[in-house]
Amino acid sequence: MPYISxxxxxxxxxxxxxYLQKLQKDGESGRTKISQITRYLTVLITCFxxxxxxxxxxxxxxxEAFLLSSGSFWFSSIVILVTGTMFAMWLGEK
Numbered sequence: 001m002p003y004i005s006x007x008x009x010x011x012x013x014x015x016x017x018x019y020l021q022k023l024q025k026d027g028e029s030g031r032t033k034i035s036q037i038t039r040y041l042t043v044l045i046t047c048f049x050x051x052x053x054x055x056x057x058x059x060x061x062x063x064e065a066f067l068l069s070s071g072s073f074w075f076s077s078i079v080i081l082v083t084g085t086m087f088a089m090w091l092g093e094k
Contacts (some may be wrong), residue, residue, distance in 0.1 A: 003042045047082060054077045
């Protein structure tokens with residue numbers, strides 16, 4: 001989901017930002033650079049969405065469901081969500 005959101009944002013920004021318009025017209029090298037920007041934006045979006053998912057999870061489940069302390073759970077969950085997103089992007093490119 002973050003990758004799709006990042007792709008939509010980048011596509012909309014190519015209409016408004018001259019630098020991205022230039023990259024789009026540069027051919028294969030420009031598309032490669034736009035793809036790289038999309039990947040970075042995907043990780044950034046995931047870093048902002050992950051705490052929301054975790055907060056919702058903690059609000060939904062009882063406290064007994066969590067084996068780790070709150071800080072450890074938050075840190076490990078954010079790392080796992082970001083890493084999973086990066087792995088899914090890598091699989092999608094293969």
